[in-house]
Amino acid sequence: MSEQKLAAELRTEFGKGYARRARAAGQIPAVIYGHGAEPLHVNLPGRATTLAVRVSNALLSLDINGEEHLAIVKDIQRDPIKQIIEHIDLLTVQKGEKVTVDVPVHVVGEAASGVVANQEATTVSLEAEATHLPTAIEVSIEGREAGAHVHASDLELPKGAALLSDPETLVVNLSEAAAPAEEEAGEEAAAKEAAPAAE
Structure with a gap:
């Protein structure tokens, strides 16, 4: 930096x-x-x-x-x-001094088809050298399946940085997507067909 x-x-x-x-x-x-x-x-x-x-x-x-x-x-x-x-x-x-900072976590990549990634933690706390502070940490979810989790301990930290956040902190949670839009559209159409009968 x-x-x-x-x-x-x-x-x-x-x-x-x-x-x-x-x-x-x-x-x-x-x-x-x-x-x-x-x-x-x-x-x-x-x-x-x-x-x-x-x-x-x-x-x-x-x-x-x-x-x-x-x-x-x-x-x-x-x-x-x-x-x-x-x-x-x-x-x-001062150069060489260690300081504590909160660093943003950026999620990159595309999860597997039909999988939604929910970012549970947007920052993690690190100790790093004052003149080499990371501006962000990237975590890739490329191709990950539903049920996968990314914890703070899974993050790749910059050289010389130490994790201060709880290692078990959930950063990204991957789950199956909600019901497809086609099903929702079908339910709406069925509701509209039933409506005249109720009059």
């Missing part, structure tokens, strides 16, 4: 009014904390930051007054209606 480089500006003003002005100027207020250091309050470039954090577990390289700070996103507050980013909490990380 490549670093996303962003220029950050230290801020000394706080409060909702200031945050509104910052967002109006195309910036996103953020706080950086971790490693026992005093939290750093910064403004990030709005468009570039929005694009960078679309990737799960993105590693951000922040230039603050010429100093590089590596950080990952811990929380994003969004406007409930417009869904624009209002504030970001960032966690300082």
